[in-house]
Amino acid sequence: MNPIQVETFLTIVRLGGLSKAANHLFVSQSTISQRLESIEKEYEVTLLNREKGVKSVSLTKEGERFYQIAMKYESLLGEAKNMKTISSETTITIGAVDSVHNYVLKDIYTSIIHEMPNVRMAIHTHQSNEIYALIVQRDLDIGFSLQERILRNIQVEKLFEEQMVLIQKKKDGVPSGNVKNEDFNPAHQLFINWGIEYQIWHEKHWGPTNNTHIQIDTPKLLKELLLKGDYWAIVPVSIARALHTEGWINVHLLEDSPPSRTCYHVEREGVNQSVRELSEFILQSKSHIEEIVRPWW
Incomplete structure (x- = not known):
């Protein structure tokens, strides 16, 4: 396989x-046909379904697999061609859950762009249970997980801990304050899974989590759903604080409060200097993070 065959x-x-x-x-079309046939002969496969009278093409199962390989080949070739352009820059991959990216680290990423212009960031959203495996496999350089694990050659450091609170759309005559768990109907809950400890706590008051009526996996949906009905949700204080500044929600502390959410900074031992400098920049921003996740009261 060569670049001309892949391009064709x-x-x-x-x-x-x-x-x-x-x-x-x-x-010429005959040249295209010859290039295609040369690939098929080289790998002893049939890549396209050929039907008389049909001008469009469709891929065979082997063709679909080869298409994925060809795209990877094209991507690697593009990276090789661009090596000189990006030689002065380093790409660092960062992984975390959506809520940490968008409500805790967002401003820090902006600061990194201004303070470390030669660093290229690739920011990916992953579930906490995926972060460690991706770090081990070197698919991530830095991870922020809501789970603590002990793995060989992996450094884990607590980054922050934050309170969990209940939020709902503002109602006339209903101020923010302390509330009782039993006062809230589980049928009106927007349930987000915040981890195993949270699930155990949740079951004490509202039963198994699979009985909840509306389950979502990203806080981004909260605003739209909370505004459209008599719903409530339990979220980290960083999310509550961001939504409260918009002036349309009440924030409540539950009588039997949920377990706090803890986030851990995860990376491999012996990382290169660029990753180390970026990690240090984030860790030195703890005062900013602590302001975002400070207790509601």
Whole structure:
């Protein structure tokens, strides 16, 4: 397989036909056919379904697998060509759950962009139970997990701990304050799974979590749903504080409060200097983080 073969195959698939690919690449259709056949002979596969009278193409199962390989090949070739352009920059991959990215670290990422212009960040959203495996596999350089684990050659440091509170849309005559757990109907709950300890606590008051009526996996949906009905949700104080500044929710502390949420900074031992400097920048921003996650009262 060579770059010309890959380019030809991907062009056929993306444009939907051999003649369109030939026009796009400024070669004859017979040349396109020869390039395609050379791939199929080399790997002893059939990549396209060929039907008489049908101008568009469709991939065989082998073609679908080869398409994924060809895209990876194209991506790696592009990276190789761009090595000189990006040689002065370093890409650092960061993984965390959505709520940590958007409500705790967002401003820190902005500061990194201004303070460390030669660092390229790739910010990915993952579940906490995925973070450690991705760090071990070197698919992430830095992770922020809501779980603490002990693994060989992996450094884990507590980054912050935050209170969990109940929020709901403001109602006339209902101020923020302390409330009783039993006063809230589970049928009106917007349930987000904050981890095993939270699930155990939740079951004491409202039964198994699979009985909840509305389950969501991202806090981004909270605003829209809370505004449209008589709903309530339990969230970390960082989310509550961000929504409260908009002036449309009440924040309550439950009589039997949920377990706090703890976030851990995770990375491999012996990371390169760029990753170390970025980690130190984040850890030195703890005062900013502590302000975001400070207790409601």
